[in-house]
Amino acid sequence: MALLEVRDLEVGVAIGGKVLPVVQGISFDVEENQTLGIVGESGCGKSLTSLAIMGLLEGSMLRLTGGSISFNGQDLLALSPRARRAIMGDQMAMIFQEPMTSLNPVYRIGDQIIESLRQHRSMSQRQARARAIELLDLVRIPDPERRVDSYPHQLSGGQRQRVMIAMALACGPKLLIADEPTTALDVTVQKEVLDLMLDLQKRTGTAIILISHDLGVISETCDKVVVMYRGKIVESAKTATLFSNMSHPYTQGLLASIPVVDHDVEWLNAIPGRVPLIDEVLPGCAFHPRCSFAQASCATSPPSADYVSDDHLVRCHFPNDRPSGGEAGGDA
Amino acid sequence: MTQATSKRALLDVRDLKTYFTIGKTGLFQAKSQLKAVDGVSFEVREGEVLSLVGESGCGKSTVGRTLTQLERATGGRADFDGQDILAMSPRAFRPLRRQIQMIFQDPFASLNPRRSIEQTLAEPLFIHKLARNWAEARSKIVETLEQVGMDPKVMQRYPHEFSGGQRQRIGIARVMILKPRLVIADEAVSALDVSIQAQVLNLLKKLQQDNGLSMLFISHDLGVVRHISDRVAVMYKGRIVEMGDKSQIFENPQHDYTRRLLASIPRIAQKAA
Numbered sequence: 001m002a003l004l005e006v007r008d009l010e011v012g013v014a015i016g017g018k019v020l021p022v023v024q025g026i027s028f029d030v031e032e033n034q035t036l037g038i039v040g041e042s043g044c045g046k047s048l049t050s051l052a053i054m055g056l057l058e059g060s061m062l063r064l065t066g067g068s069i070s071f072n073g074q075d076l077l078a079l080s081p082r083a084r085r086a087i088m089g090d091q092m093a094m095i096f097q098e099p100m101t102s103l104n105p106v107y108r109i110g111d112q113i114i115e116s117l118r119q120h121r122s123m124s125q126r127q128a129r130a131r132a133i134e135l136l137d138l139v140r141i142p143d144p145e146r147r148v149d150s151y152p153h154q155l156s157g158g159q160r161q162r163v164m165i166a167m168a169l170a171c172g173p174k175l176l177i178a179d180e181p182t183t184a185l186d187v188t189v190q191k192e193v194l195d196l197m198l199d200l201q202k203r204t205g206t207a208i209i210l211i212s213h214d215l216g217v218i219s220e221t222c223d224k225v226v227v228m229y230r231g232k233i234v235e236s237a238k239t240a241t242l243f244s245n246m247s248h249p250y251t252q253g254l255l256a257s258i259p260v261v262d263h264d265v266e267w268l269n270a271i272p273g274r275v276p277l278i279d280e281v282l283p284g285c286a287f288h289p290r291c292s293f294a295q296a297s298c299a300t301s302p303p304s305a306d307y308v309s310d311d312h313l314v315r316c317h318f319p320n321d322r323p324s325g326g327e328a329g330g331d332a
Numbered sequence: 333m334t335q336a337t338s339k340r341a342l343l344d345v346r347d348l349k350t351y352f353t354i355g356k357t358g359l360f361q362a363k364s365q366l367k368a369v370d371g372v373s374f375e376v377r378e379g380e381v382l383s384l385v386g387e388s389g390c391g392k393s394t395v396g397r398t399l400t401q402l403e404r405a406t407g408g409r410a411d412f413d414g415q416d417i418l419a420m421s422p423r424a425f426r427p428l429r430r431q432i433q434m435i436f437q438d439p440f441a442s443l444n445p446r447r448s449i450e451q452t453l454a455e456p457l458f459i460h461k462l463a464r465n466w467a468e469a470r471s472k473i474v475e476t477l478e479q480v481g482m483d484p485k486v487m488q489r490y491p492h493e494f495s496g497g498q499r500q501r502i503g504i505a506r507v508m509i510l511k512p513r514l515v516i517a518d519e520a521v522s523a524l525d526v527s528i529q530a531q532v533l534n535l536l537k538k539l540q541q542d543n544g545l546s547m548l549f550i551s552h553d554l555g556v557v558r559h560i561s562d563r564v565a566v567m568y569k570g571r572i573v574e575m576g577d578k579s580q581i582f583e584n585p586q587h588d589y590t591r592r593l594l595a596s597i598p599r600i601a602q603k604a605a
């Protein structure tokens with residue numbers, strides 16, 4: 001049994017009296033000590049998937065329309081809202097792209113960590129403060145005894161993201177979901193933050209779900225990868241398998257569009273077009289309008305997700321009938 | 333790329349300094365000066381792309397903003413076509429505004445959401461007297477939208493109807509329609525998904541080549557910089573620590589900081605291998 005087992009997860013958006021599916025048939029496992037990467041362009045449903053797992057789908061428009069989530073052997077969807085909230089923040093924690101929006105600007109960062117500690121652990125104020133300083137030190141905030149009394153705006157972007165990690169780790173969660181934690185940061189800071197997360201994982205065994213639109217980031221940090229396009233998994237595999245045997249034209253396109261630093265290319269292989277809007281109707285494969293390998297059947301019948309090897313799932317009518325290599329698109 | 337070496341400088345920046353006066357930051361600190369740009373020299377030659385790269389806060393944007401008179405230079409000079417633009421009054425600078433254009437990370441942040449794309453693109457044409465009437469403006473708008481790979485029908489639409497990549501194409505159209513000689517692009521593709529970023533980068537590179545544009549390309553992303561530049565200047569704490577042809581910076585970096593920057597870029601499948 002894996003720590004987290006997600007099966008056939010479905011999320012819908014209620015618009016104009018209809019519920020449009022935005023996340024469909026998402027299934028994956030995350031084990032202790034493991035990092036799962038979820039990759040895909042903006043609007044593909046990565047954040048909604050993680051919010052659904054956290055029980056944070058909010059507002060009248062979003063709803064969980066199907067599937068099951070088992071965490072540590074418990075069926076999360078069968079729990080009372082209260083029991084669910086108790087798990088959140090304690091055993092499961094989440095960090096977001098822009099830490100400024102999740103840190104409260106009017107409270108000192110130490111007080112925010114202390115509050116989260118005291119909510120979930122019976123600790124005195126003094127113990128909690130000592131633990132907060134320890135956590136800031138753990139995420140390598142310089143001079144933590146003083147920084148504990150800083151306000152969020154007094155820190156740099158990278159430091160704020162590290163405070164978010166400290167808060168997320170405060171209660172020693174079994175699962176950490178990081179939704180584009182470094183997208184707003186510079187490469188040097190990005191590397192520091194990712195290294196920090198992996199280093200903490202080594203010490204604590206925390207399972208991590210890392211969400212990113214950048215396959216480069218994913219390849220360096222994750223054990224398994226799930227590629228999402230327009231609400232569905234189009235390819236998933238162990239990282240090593242994925243990069244040695246990449247099969248979906250979308251995954252290949254994501255990889256090919258990264259500007260390489262190690263040699264020169266005249267034109268980048270961009271994926272032409274864009275992710276379809278949620279109300280656009282596409283009877284066949286959702287990627288076919290952008291796919292340079294599409295055949296007539298791709299426009300009419302939706303491909304199923306099939307295993308091409310033990311751990312390697314691909315949703316494509318022609319996963320093997322194409323010339324290999326990373327060429328999808330090629331828009332100048 | 334190599335032929336750029338023989339070309340003359342369109343913009344020649346010498347010992348540029350931009351200092352900010354900042355208020356008290358702590359109990360015992362008086363007002364102090366922040367040396368955002370502290371003695372920077374470079375040239376942008378005719379038809380070349382010079383990139384300014386470095387981590388955030390090192391002063392890249394301040395260089396761009398000072399060169400377009402959005403910030404006041406503390407010292408130094410910047411000759412554009414032989415004239416020092418830093419010494420010019422705003423009035424004397426006005427005719428040059430058309431020739432020196434900036435592209436920002438989110439070009440729509442400064443736009444009026446109630447104006448259609450047509451109105452948005454027509455405005456600079458009328459301001460700079462490049463169109464005398466709507467018919468002239470419209471034909472230039474159609475031509476430019478096609479140049480940036482957009483269907484001219486989008487003219488009647490409004491900013492919120494566009495995705496990030498489309499917005500940046502419109503931002504580029506707004507600059508290209510003025511036929512500038514120097515484009516300063518400040519993190520122009522940094523907010524885009526990699527797939528869309530590749531589309532927009534290809535577009536920028538093609539427009540630059542087709543029109544012989546000179547470009548100062550500001551970015552913190554070395555992969556992007558390698559793709560678009562002829563030459564690269566690496567900035568660190570308000571100064572340029574290393575500058576050279578792209579091949580030299582990427583293949584034979586001399587400065588420690590350049591090496592550290594290069595080492596922090598994610599390379600594919602390291603964990604997998």
Ligand SMILES: Nc1ncnc2c1ncn2[C@@H]1O[C@H](COP(=O)(O)OP(=O)(O)O)[C@@H](O)[C@H]1O
Pocket residue numbers: 013022040041042043044045046047048049059061062277278
């Ligand atoms: N609160 C919401 N109300 C309506 N639609 C939403 C909401 N949040 C997300 N969506 C839509 O659901 C789709 C998936 O969104 P999201 O999970 O945020 O994508 P990603 O994180 O991959 O960028 C998008 O088309 C988005 O516009």
Ligand SMILES: Nc1ncnc2c1ncn2[C@@H]1O[C@H](COP(=O)(O)OP(=O)(O)O)[C@@H](O)[C@H]1O
Pocket residue numbers: 352353354366368386387388389390391392393394395
């Ligand atoms: N108007 C301003 N007033 C005070 N400080 C500023 C101003 N603009 C920029 N700075 C500071 O100058 C430094 C350089 O900033 P910037 O040019 O934006 O860097 P970059 O573009 O390389 O990230 C930073 O420390 C920034 O906080």
Ligand SMILES: [Mg+2]
Pocket residue numbers: 046047048179
């Ligand atoms: Mg998201």
Ligand SMILES: [Mg+2]
Pocket residue numbers: 392393394519
């Ligand atoms: Mg900047």
